[in-house]
Amino acid sequence: MxxxxxxxxxxxxxxxxxxxxxxxxxxxxxxxxxxxxxxxxxxxxxxxxxxxxxxxxxxxxxxxxxxxxxxxxxxxxxxxxxxxxxxxxxxxxxxxxxxxxxxxxxxxxxxxxxxxxxxxxxxxxxxxxxxxxxxxxxxxxxxxxxxxxSRERAIATERARQREGGQSSREPEKVQAAPTATSDEASEAASAVPGFITLFKGVSKARLASLVSDDPSTVLFGLHSPFPTDFSALTGAIYFAVDREVALHYAYWAKQRDPSGTAALIQIRVPNSAIESLGPEELRTIYWDPRGNDKSWEKLIYNNRIRGKRIRNVLGFSNATLVIGTIAKKPIAYYETLRSHEEMTERDVLMNADGRPATQYAWIGDKGEEFVESFCLDDMNVFNVSNRELAEFGRRL
Incomplete structure (x- = not known):
């Protein structure tokens, strides 16, 4: 083939x-x-x-x-x-x-x-x-x-040949470029709307073919992050960042993984009322404590990342639909070098452009998927991140 x-x-x-x-x-x-x-x-x-x-x-x-x-x-x-x-x-x-x-x-x-x-x-x-x-x-x-x-270009060439009534060895006309992450369309999509929170996700566009599907389950699959992740060791989760700059960080690294591919920025708006409708067991928050008095965040990250204990149950997260909390910075291999979560420090926390701990929303498991399908898919936008934009972002890292 x-x-x-x-x-x-x-x-x-x-x-x-x-x-x-x-x-x-x-x-x-x-x-x-x-x-x-x-x-x-x-x-x-x-x-x-x-x-x-x-x-x-x-x-x-x-x-x-x-x-x-x-x-x-x-x-x-x-x-x-x-x-x-x-x-x-x-x-x-x-x-x-x-x-x-x-x-x-x-x-x-x-x-x-x-x-x-x-x-x-x-x-x-x-x-x-x-x-x-x-x-x-x-x-x-x-x-x-x-x-x-390539198949699309070949089809377009054949159609042009048929219109011209003969052979065509010219390239087909290019379609108009889609709006990028710095376009006016993207800025409008990212603007604040009363009653909603705007969230962002940076990905490789290769995973996004499913997002144009009419089947919600296929779309949700394209949004999933493979486990183990910060807030889920044994099941899939859908993560979005509060800060657009953080999402660009992930888009940048997606491009590093596949230099021939395209990075993309996904933007969604989530109704505050939908989040507020979740019960205390369904909506959980967990943040890094800069004073070091509460180590719950470190414990959750450490155990999830090394596929250790079912720590969500220990911390009361077993029924969580949505977890909101601080983003961890290090790769899985790093946590495997630690003897316990007690060795984690500020260097393990992802900071945003303002130097504050970055925050993410994570929809966990089947109930999380149901929430995203019900409240987030109708107002989702996808924008390409051009190589020039990524290069400018990379210089700031």
């Missing part, structure tokens, strides 16, 4: 926006403005002129979606990629009677915690802020986005 449609690739090569396939490496070098649907606007600072294929303007994309180059693209070393591919071919042969075999599911099925050492990354601290599994999924979904964009 090719990532790029044949006709689309033919036109890109003719226009100097892609190089012919490197058969030895199994990759195609493609201009960064011809990857996914948002790439043209995200990379608008890069000129659309034929060049030597410099990595400043081009990205190496696997030729085949199911291949060793794809496994390497997902972040694995050569040796590990060959090992996973061997296992994949064996499973594919065994399941050949099925119509479809989930390639990334098979890859993740062979992923063990020790495999974190078999991936490439220049900075262990940055890498370990996000689980290996989540990164693999994001990069694979990013490839699917590239594949879809």
């Amino acid at each position: 090719s990532v790029f449609a044949d006709k689309d690739l033919e036109i890109l090569v003719a226009a100097g926006l892609a190089l012919p396939s490197d058969l030895e490496k199994g990759v195609i070098r493609v201009h960064k403005r011809r990857l996914n649907m948002s790439s043209d606007s995200d990379e608008s600072h890069i000129p659309l002129t034929p060049s030597s294929g410099s990595k400043d303007s081009f990205s190496d994309i696997p030729e085949a979606l199911h291949s060793i180059p794809t496994i390497k693209y997902l972040g694995f070393t050569d040796e590990k990629a060959r090992s996973i591919w061997q296992k994949w071919t064996e499973v594919e042969a065994e399941l050949s009677t099925n119509k479809e075999v989930n390639f990334v599911g098979i890859v993740l099925g062979f992923l063990k915690p020790s495999d974190a050492d078999d991936v490439w990354d220049d900075n262990d601290e940055q890498w370990r802020q996000f689980m290996v599994q989540y990164t693999v999924e994001i990069r694979y979904l990013g490839l699917k986005d590239i594949q879809e964009a």
